[in-house]
Structure formats: structure tokens, C-alpha cells
Amino acid sequence: MRYSWGSIILVVALCVRAWAQPQPPADPPQPPQQQEQAPPDTTGAPAEPTPPAAPAEPIDPADMTPTATEAPTSGLRVHVLSSSNVYLPMSFDIFSVVTHQVVASSAGVIESRGEVPPLLELKPGNYKIVRSGAPFESRVDFAIATVVPDTVTDFLIVVDPDSLEFRGSGPVVGELPRGVEIAGIRLSLNGGGTILFNQTRNAVGTTSGTSSQLGLFGNFGLVIDRGVHFIDVNAEMKLDLLDQATGSVMPTHDRFSASGLYSYKLHNEFLGPYVRASMRTRIFPGYIYLERDAPSGTVMIEHTDGTTELRQFGTQANPDNLRIRVAEPFAPLQLQEELGVNLKAIDLDLIVLKLNVGTRLGFGFRQAFTHGLLVMRGHDTDEPVRFREVDDYTTLGPVIGANATVTFARWLFGSAQFGLLAPLVNTDASQSDNSGGRLLIDLSGTAGFKVPILTNLLFASADYTFRLERDAFITAETQFEHALMARAVVTLF
Structure with missing residues (x-):
């Protein structure tokens, strides 16, 4: 494209003219605006300044709605x-x-x-x-x-x-049981018995007649542990009677005992003063059977008043004529009271083992009411067989005692009780001549287990009880009895 020189000169002239034209003046700066004030008072006093805006009120936490959480569905x-x-x-x-x-x-x-x-x-x-x-x-x-x-x-x-x-x-279907609670009190009571009645007539290979057996047992326990007060009451009774076809009723085991203890804890759970009372006796009359190769025998009884009585036995052809009645019901009745210091020596509670041992040390008083109790002197083979009537007695002296219970793995259990009184008065009535023989000792215990040897197939259980008693006011001999009952149960189907 070709341009003429005249056109070029015209364009340049127009550009120069536009550049040389003056710009319009800028707006003058505005003075800062003054805050509007209230008109002055007619008295000439200056106007009060406008108060600042009040701060926003805080939100009450109670009015805040918490964020909802999802409740468990199962x-x-x-x-x-x-x-x-x-x-x-x-x-x-x-x-x-x-x-x-x-x-x-x-x-x-x-x-x-x-x-x-x-x-x-x-x-x-x-x-x-x-x-x-x-x-x-x-x-x-x-x-x-x-x-x-x-x-x-x-x-x-x-x-x-x-x-x-x-x-x-x-x-749970319906309402839950309310349950009962006796704060600080533990109560236990159980009892039972067995009865057997058998009658045979014209029997071959055995004796015809009527036989029966009666057994009664019971246990009572009460423990109150509230604050500084501790009370322990227990009682035990066991009576087994046997009536054979050829003899009269006689007991094979007869014992009733009870005790109660109160202890005050001296700002701790282990030490405190105590008072205790206990008793033991029998319920049914007691008998001794005597055997003789000779047709008959003689019994000599020495009474407490100094007189002597002679009796004949074995003169009749029945078992009752071979037995001598030596104890009346509730004879002897022994009572004992104590006061002193009670100490809980061991209180162990583990997952598989529980052990509790308590001891006591104090002073005791004992009374015995014999009701004409007869005790054999010598042996039942002597001729005549001599019996001594025991008189009532009372004594007192220092006392020590202990009791222990243990449970292992829920299958093994055991308990033991021990008591000893050293008499200080009326020792001349004792049948022992030395101080060790005069000690009044009572030791008893129970142990047992129940173990599944083969799961759901074979179970084994056993209970063993024993009692050792020494009372030289009644006899110089040490009395001892024990019993063992073992059982195995096999489940085949």
C-alpha cells in the first residue's frame, strides 16, 4: 500500500496537537469531617459526649444445646x-x-x-x-x-x-428382682436329716425284726461387721440315733455347741478388745457297751458322796443288758466366758486362695454341770468294771485361742479352731498331777474337697472332721474322734 506525503504530514500534526492540549485541574482536597456534636446547652455548658456501645452479653452455657451423640443400638x-x-x-x-x-x-x-x-x-x-x-x-x-x-x-x-x-x-423377662441387703450382716442357716425304717419277717440269712435310723444336723451363723463393732455368733448340732432289731435306741454321734463373740476395733480392722461366751453339751442319754466272755459281770460305781454301788450286767440274753447308762441328757453341760484382746493376724484374699487367721488372748471362766456323769476308771475288761461319778466344777485362768479358714481354687477348703485355758483355782479336783496335764484344750477342724477328675465324667469328694478335747476335771485321758466320708461319682450317660 502506498501513502502520499501529504497524508503522513496530516496525521503527525493531529498527534502533536492532542499531546499539547492542557489537562483539566484535579479536585481540591476535602478537609476531614468533624464529628457531629450535640448543640450546646442553653446555660452554656458543653454537651455530654455520646456513650460507647454496650458490649455483647455472654452466652449462658445452660442455653447451649450439646451435640447429640449416637446411643448404643445393641x-x-x-x-x-x-x-x-x-x-x-x-x-x-x-x-x-x-x-x-x-x-x-x-x-x-x-x-x-x-x-x-x-x-x-x-x-x-x-x-x-x-x-x-x-x-x-x-x-x-x-x-x-x-x-x-x-x-x-x-x-x-x-x-x-x-x-x-x-x-x-x-x-430377664419382666421386672428384675429387687434384692435384699443387710448392710454389714451375714446370716447363714442350714439343717437337715435322714430317716430310715426297715422291717423284715421270716427273713433268710439275717435277723427278722424292725430297725430304724435317725440323723439330724444343723448349723447357724451370724456375722455383724459395722464400723468398729464386730459380732460373730455360731451354733452347730449333730445327732445320729440307731435302733437295731436286737437292741434299743443309742446315739452314735451326739453333740451340740454354740458360741458368741463381740469385738471392738480400736481405729483399725485388726486389733481390739473382745468378750466371748461358749457352751457345749449332748442331747441324748449316753451308753457304754461292755463285753464279757463270762456269763455276767459286775459294775462298781463310786459316787461323789463317798458311797459305792454295785450292778450286775450280762445276766440276760439281749444286747441292752450289756450296756451301762453313763450320761443323762444335756450332760455334761460346759460353759465358758472370756474377755481380752482379739487380733486378726492374717486376712488374705487372692484369686485362687483365701486365708483368714484370727487369734485372741485373755482371761476365762469355766463352769461344768455333770448331772451324775460316770467315767470309767481302768479298762472295760477289769472285774469289776469301775466307774467314777464326776462332780460339778468351776475354774478360771488365762486363755489363748485361734481360728482359721482357708479356701483354695474353690475346690479345697478347710477350717480349724483352737482354745486353751490354764486353770488357776480348784486344781485339786483335777485328775492330773502336773500343770501340763491340767490344761483345758479343745482343738477341732474340718477339711474337704470336690474335684472334677474327668470333666463331666468323674467327680471325687471327701470330707474329714476331727476333734481333740482334754479336760482333766472330767478325765485324765485325751478324748479324740474323727470321721472321714469319701465319695466318687461316675457319669456314664
Whole structure:
């Protein structure tokens, strides 16, 4: 494209003219605006300044709505109740039936006090509940609970109040038992008996006639432990009577004993003064059977008034003519009172072992009412057989005593009691000539076990009891008796 020189000169002239044209003036700066003030007062006083704006009021926390949390949709709540209707804080583990692993651990609560058991958030499924520390493979003392979706399951376990063995379990239907609670009090009472009646006529290979057997037993225990006060009361009775076809009724075991102790704790749980009272006696008359190769024999009885009585035995052809009545009902009746210091030496409570040992040291008083009790002097083969009538007696002296209980792994248990009184008065009535022989000693104990040797197939149990008693005011000999009962149970089907 070609441009003429005239066109180029015209364009340049227009550009120069536009550049040389002056710019319009800028706006003048505005002075700062003054804050508007109220008009002055008519009196000439200056106007009051405008007050500042009030700060915003704080928000009340009570008016704040918390963020909602999602409640558990499924879970298990376990209630532990004893067979005596008392809630117990028994510890337990929960296994998953699928994985055989512990998925939760908890314990019961005393719901009679208003306590609420915790809710265990578990997934739907089946779970096995066992006592704390027991394995998943436990064949006894377990319960199976099922958790369903979108449901909180209340599950009840009923256990023995002493051994904590499972007695029953299942989901709660309806209202829960209220439970009973006697704060600081433990009460136990059990009893029972056996009766046997047998009659044979024209029997071959045995004696015809009527025979019977009666057995009665009972135990009572009361423990009150409230603050600084401790009370322990217990009683025990056992009577076994046998009536054979060829003889009259006679006891094979007859004993009744009771004791009560009160202790005040001196700002601790182990030491405090105590008072104690105890008694023991028999219920049924007592007899001694005498055997003789000769057709008959003679019994010589030395009474407390110095007179002597002679009796003949074995003159009739029946067993009753060979026995001598030596004790009346409730004879002898022995009472003992003590006061002194009580010391709890050992109080051990582990997972598999529980051991409690208590000792006492004090001063005691004893009274005995014999009611014409006869004690043999010499041997039953002597001729004549000599008996001595025992007189009532009273004495007093220092006392030491102890009691112990032990439980191991729920299968083994044992208990023992010991008491000793050293008489200081009326020692001339003792049948022993030395101070050691005059000591009044009472030692007794019980031990037993129940063990599943082969799970659900063979169980073995045994109970052993013994008693050693020495009372030189009655006899210089040491009295001893013990009993053993063993049992094995085999389950085939």
C-alpha cells in the first residue's frame, strides 16, 4: 500500500496537537469531617459526649444445646444375684463364641443400693460368660447370652452366695428382682436329716425284726461387721440315733455347741478388745457297751458322796443288758466366758486362695454341770468294771485361742479352731498331777474337697472332721474322734 506525503504530514500534526492540549485541574482536597456534636446547652455548658456501645452479653452455657451423640443400638447388661436374693459384685469375663477371645470384662453391682450395672457394647452374636480368670473351655459355672441387633439385653446370673457357683441364668423377662441387703450382716442357716425304717419277717440269712435310723444336723451363723463393732455368733448340732432289731435306741454321734463373740476395733480392722461366751453339751442319754466272755459281770460305781454301788450286767440274753447308762441328757453341760484382746493376724484374699487367721488372748471362766456323769476308771475288761461319778466344777485362768479358714481354687477348703485355758483355782479336783496335764484344750477342724477328675465324667469328694478335747476335771485321758466320708461319682450317660 502506498501513502502520499501529504497524508503522513496530516496525521503527525493531529498527534502533536492532542499531546499539547492542557489537562483539566484535579479536585481540591476535602478537609476531614468533624464529628457531629450535640448543640450546646442553653446555660452554656458543653454537651455530654455520646456513650460507647454496650458490649455483647455472654452466652449462658445452660442455653447451649450439646451435640447429640449416637446411643448404643445393641449391648449386654449383666445382673449377678445370689440364690438368697442378694446382689453380689462378682467379677466375670465375656468370651466371643466365634473367636474364643475375651471381648469384655465387668462385675456385678449392689443394685439394691440403687447402683446400675454397666452396659457392655457388644455386636450381635452369642457370648459365653464365665467367672473372672476362668478359660473359655470351662464346662461348669458358665452362661450363654445372645445379643440381637438394635436391642439392649438384660441378662441375669444366679450364683451360690458362698462358693459363687452358677445356679441358673437367662435373659430377664419382666421386672428384675429387687434384692435384699443387710448392710454389714451375714446370716447363714442350714439343717437337715435322714430317716430310715426297715422291717423284715421270716427273713433268710439275717435277723427278722424292725430297725430304724435317725440323723439330724444343723448349723447357724451370724456375722455383724459395722464400723468398729464386730459380732460373730455360731451354733452347730449333730445327732445320729440307731435302733437295731436286737437292741434299743443309742446315739452314735451326739453333740451340740454354740458360741458368741463381740469385738471392738480400736481405729483399725485388726486389733481390739473382745468378750466371748461358749457352751457345749449332748442331747441324748449316753451308753457304754461292755463285753464279757463270762456269763455276767459286775459294775462298781463310786459316787461323789463317798458311797459305792454295785450292778450286775450280762445276766440276760439281749444286747441292752450289756450296756451301762453313763450320761443323762444335756450332760455334761460346759460353759465358758472370756474377755481380752482379739487380733486378726492374717486376712488374705487372692484369686485362687483365701486365708483368714484370727487369734485372741485373755482371761476365762469355766463352769461344768455333770448331772451324775460316770467315767470309767481302768479298762472295760477289769472285774469289776469301775466307774467314777464326776462332780460339778468351776475354774478360771488365762486363755489363748485361734481360728482359721482357708479356701483354695474353690475346690479345697478347710477350717480349724483352737482354745486353751490354764486353770488357776480348784486344781485339786483335777485328775492330773502336773500343770501340763491340767490344761483345758479343745482343738477341732474340718477339711474337704470336690474335684472334677474327668470333666463331666468323674467327680471325687471327701470330707474329714476331727476333734481333740482334754479336760482333766472330767478325765485324765485325751478324748479324740474323727470321721472321714469319701465319695466318687461316675457319669456314664
